[in-house]
Amino acid sequence: MSNSKVGIWLIGARGSIATTVMVGATAIRQGLMEAGGMVTATEAFVDLPLTAIADLEFGGCDIRPRTLLESARQLQEESGCFGQGIIDRTVDALCEIDGRISMGTTINCGATIEDLASGSCRNDRTLLEDIEKIRQHIQQFKVDRGLDMVVVVNLASTEPLLELAECHQRLALFLNVIDRNEKALVRASTLYAYAAIREGCPYINFTPSNAALIPALVTLAQDSGVPVMGNDGKTGETLVKSALAPMFASRNLEILSWEGFNILGNLDGKVLNDPDNCASKLKVKDQVLEKILGYAPHSKVHINYVPSLADQKTAWDFIHFKGFCGAKMTLQFTWQGYDSLLAAPLVLDLARLAVLAKGRGESGLMPQLASFFKAPLGVAEYRHAAQFEMLGKYVDKIRSSPNESDRAVG
Amino acid sequence: MSNSKVGIWLIGARGSIATTVMVGATAIRQGLMEAGGMVTATEAFVDLPLTAIADLEFGGCDIRPRTLLESARQLQEESGCFGQGIIDRTVDALCEIDGRISMGTTINCGATIEDLASGSCRNDRTLLEDIEKIRQHIQQFKVDRGLDMVVVVNLASTEPLLELAECHQRLALFLNVIDRNEKALVRASTLYAYAAIREGCPYINFTPSNAALIPALVTLAQDSGVPVMGNDGKTGETLVKSALAPMFASRNLEILSWEGFNILGNLDGKVLNDPDNCASKLKVKDQVLEKILGYAPHSKVHINYVPSLADQKTAWDFIHFKGFCGAKMTLQFTWQGYDSLLAAPLVLDLARLAVLAKGRGESGLMPQLASFFKAPLGVAEYRHAAQFEMLGKYVDKIRSSPNESDRAVG
């Protein structure tokens, strides 16, 4: 393992996923639990120069008026997802981290997200002022904790879809947008991504918000030696879909219809109940089948807010397919998982792998991380097993060129 | 496509799968339907020298006292699985094939299978006499239909497990078993496999019966230039399992329990209701998880006979897994498919690919066909996507060495 000290700066730091990331990392550090669910904790990653969980520091920003501890207790009360006593034993760590979570921005995040924001969340700054604030917070975090590197991960609620124009495609034009303070052309996530990349921080867009890693910013990352990747962590229904759809293709069983119904009761569910915000989500989920099958069957993904479920996301998928002699058959599945517990270990994985990539001098998109995302940027491969093999080959390559991976981090 | 004329000689020729193979192939030939469900009908296999469906002839043996047409009509009546009018339009072909289906043997197949046999099914011959009879039938089929090659496919009901001894491991010892007429040491499927290989016919064991491709016979095939493969066509629950289990492994989600409940109402279900015969089936199904995961979770596969379902096999799988922070989550799936319609196209695929292999001078086990089997002989890879990639690489290799594949067939 690598001994450098790494900071993870989380956007949406008091949300369910971020809270779970911190509770989990603290519990692992204290030996309260194993790292189940973390891909980089498997044997395949042994001996790679990955940052130890104990060497991770947490910071970030949020917009809601509550403490990290309140978030943790609410998660536990509503979903009972943590083992007994874990919250109690991580109270000190959570309170300490809480002190360094700054106020975020909700610019163009839509009414549903703005309604969640604390009164002290200001949207009256210019774009440049906002960006500077974010950069200062990241710098502060780095200095305060004596960090060799900071990775920024976007875990904020899904923003409404941003219609991409020419100014989002080319870096020069995008810089003009900032200079001219054309607020309508960005969303909060755009500012975070820009600030992170300018700070040299690898940036992970774990959300479907397409405003974050716009082409202009991917170019900036590429040119600045900063690895970035997104979009939208693949944790539940889409994960299963990307494992099952190739099976049908491999057997020449034509998919007639694939209907997916997702119900969940956490904040994510509440925000996705807003059609504007949901559109972003559905866009990344909807393309999976066509990418895998080569044709677009009748298919729709539905997301509904069911408060009593809290964090326990449930999905029912109905798959209608046609076999020999034209016979119609069905596969149905029901997935019941804790949304945050499925996502959190991947956040740790992605941060560790982004640090590794930076250390190896990579920049721009990280296709080796495709299996972690619903809509992996720059990757045509959507079959889960094939995506996972891309990660395996990447790891093999590192193993076979150890010198390169021994380079200093930061 | 290759222009040679190929015969498929089916053991259990009037069973549901065999009947569907013949109805389907006839319907495809007549242009009544497309080849959906056939792997070799996909674009990936275009331009390979595969035998055209129109160039396939069917023959075989069975032990039950009924006609092929009766089987077809019963399937349609009970399961309604064929499109309208298909049976009516294939009557002539079915009746013609029926005339060349000979009487089979049930030696050591257990009471449940013996009870199904026609009165004219004799078990009083010596092993050598039985083998000679089978070889004569195959030869006759070849001569009568003017065939370049015959592939033998075992579609008979699952036999009780054969306990493998030294005599099944080494060819010389096995030849003694036949000479000495030691009936207790073989099952019907052993005789068919031996006869087929001696006739130079590629042999596919589509059933779980382990008595067919015993090590001694694999050696014989290897030495005789005959390609063979088994065991047990992967058509339903196990197919899904082999697609899903790697997904859990790829995410470090520990499987706590995987319980599978299969219900079906066809003859296969009836025979598997006999614990002796079922043991063979469960053996091939039970090992899949451990091979994929590297550990053996609590797991049991149950098979129950539910007559009203007829050919419409239904499986419910309950998967209990552990994620981050030790949280338990579940995935359940229900698979509802026509058993015979899922199997039949694979039989055509396997026959075509076996002919291809023979034409290329291959002999012994065909690991490239692993994705077709629940327990692929000689293959350690049980992950479906990885198995399917083995087939893809095999096809790529043929494409890049066309000369070899142009060799004459037979």
Add this chain to the structure above:
Amino acid sequence: MSNSKVGIWLIGARGSIATTVMVGATAIRQGLMEAGGMVTATEAFVDLPLTAIADLEFGGCDIRPRTLLESARQLQEESGCFGQGIIDRTVDALCEIDGRISMGTTINCGATIEDLASGSCRNDRTLLEDIEKIRQHIQQFKVDRGLDMVVVVNLASTEPLLELAECHQRLALFLNVIDRNEKALVRASTLYAYAAIREGCPYINFTPSNAALIPALVTLAQDSGVPVMGNDGKTGETLVKSALAPMFASRNLEILSWEGFNILGNLDGKVLNDPDNCASKLKVKDQVLEKILGYAPHSKVHINYVPSLADQKTAWDFIHFKGFCGAKMTLQFTWQGYDSLLAAPLVLDLARLAVLAKGRGESGLMPQLASFFKAPLGVAEYRHAAQFEMLGKYVDKIRSSPNESDRAVG
């Protein structure tokens, strides 16, 4: 059984349900099948003076440009729901009935329904002219077939919700609507219901269209000695819901959420894909839980059009409930049924029971038929078992007062 000859005049006579009603009744008459699925075919109804299936005649109206036989063949081809050969053996009867199906009206049925209509479907008549046309068609049917009584059953596609005003509450005001030709205040179903009642025909509203049995028309029926009942045949998800919800109530298990997802591919599904038409449907489905539980849990019913399913409606319901110590538990169910085959026998039941009621001198709403409807008019009881007991008590009462039930029909 009663020997009088009864006509069933179906609105939407070439739709899936109506077609199935006629195919089924013909097949029963010919002895091709039993009357499974018909409530009045059970032992509990033996000896009641019900019209024999053989004494039923069919007529009706429709707006679509196709034949009854085409409907029947399409149903069979897409859904394979009829037994083999049934359609072929009922061709003559279907063609004969087809000749007496008249052109209907689509007034205010919404764009989706109007798009389905044949070019010869005219909406330029006055309300009075439309009503007269309908009455003439019913009279003609009665005369032509020498019928003692005609029952009118609405099986047309769901209309958009009609907002009820004072003029729909009181008969006198409603008559003014017709006189003044205020088309905006009625829908097609209103005209059919009015015409039927004026003709002395019992009227069954098997659809959710609330414009049919408006209070003014129930009053008219009550005063005219005509039995009527609705709304919306209870055939699938709601049937199961009305059986399961009382179970939870009986155990003091609080329903936290009840989400229902319905997918179907027939014309009903297509029409319900129009939000206007769907609103009517959801209204009758949505009230069931509150009526049974006494409180309104978080609950939403979703209906989605999935063409490949054709008539095979599939519903997944997710029920989240709270037990002792506040623990959350779940019940999920998946219902897979042929929409038309579930509805058709109930149409025959309702017609027979309406004839019985008319013969007994009943008029106005028929609460004894509550168990057949999603939203039984004038009935507060929504628990299925209790509703079914209402029918049982009604039958018992008839048995104990035989004289009354012996009265001549018509």
Add this chain to the structure above:
Amino acid sequence: MSNSKVGIWLIGARGSIATTVMVGATAIRQGLMEAGGMVTATEAFVDLPLTAIADLEFGGCDIRPRTLLESARQLQEESGCFGQGIIDRTVDALCEIDGRISMGTTINCGATIEDLASGSCRNDRTLLEDIEKIRQHIQQFKVDRGLDMVVVVNLASTEPLLELAECHQRLALFLNVIDRNEKALVRASTLYAYAAIREGCPYINFTPSNAALIPALVTLAQDSGVPVMGNDGKTGETLVKSALAPMFASRNLEILSWEGFNILGNLDGKVLNDPDNCASKLKVKDQVLEKILGYAPHSKVHINYVPSLADQKTAWDFIHFKGFCGAKMTLQFTWQGYDSLLAAPLVLDLARLAVLAKGRGESGLMPQLASFFKAPLGVAEYRHAAQFEMLGKYVDKIRSSPNESDRAVG
């Protein structure tokens, strides 16, 4: 509410259900939670002279070498079924009750149960000695806690089926069995039931063990003025079955097959993994359908031990049914509930209702409690709604004859 003090003496007092009963009753008493899941806590039972939860005292016996607190903590750890902090706040009460739990007997309970027993569990006493011991424990409990009445509830693990002979039918013969110490003719539950009835204690057999309320003991109860009832609390799959099967019957939809698969991981599951003990369970579950439908469809109930589920019992039921035109359709349901949390409130209900019955001078079987049991003794009605109505009518009768119900308890 009645003010008398009532004791509940639980057989299997440290098992999951008993533990949950005590944790729950204590938590309700302390105002930590409401009485959700308790039938007698609903409005329908208001004003009935039922014993207040606060006036219930707990005692009992068990055979396992562990404390009640250990049981409670294990339940919480494995299943997380209790709300946060409940166990901690009931520690004192649990420890106090623990002190009065005596050692039980395992006579003829089979090897699986005997293996669970503490070393100090002796089986060398005569039947009479065992009975005397039990009576003394009950008497002691009554005296120590100053109780007006004691109800005995059997919550012990399922015993192997007892083949009923003449000696179990007639009281006189059964008394001889005891006198002659014919141990082979009884099981532990027989002794408990006999002792309870002789002590004048209402006796509830919440288990499927048929050795408890044998006909001879029902006679004894009847003659002694002691109300008794059983067998086997109806908590999960069978509850749903008894609500759904009448729905199919009410629609003349023939059940073709009803397969039920239960998986669970608590001690109940472990004991039921022993075929001898499971036979008792399946017997009470298997008869439900035939009693409701009037015919016996193909049906089998399977119970399997899946340790990771702990107390979270999961059942998948597959229902295949036939409708109009012979079409086959399906209903599947998955039930996921905490076994002990579903059972525990019913134990409190049954005890309260048994006290009420005793106070009203009832004796022998209590048919009004049919809805609580899988196989209600002496009751032919198996439809859940109809059974629940029996309870409603009983309550109505009490309300309309208040004097009778005011009689002193004890």
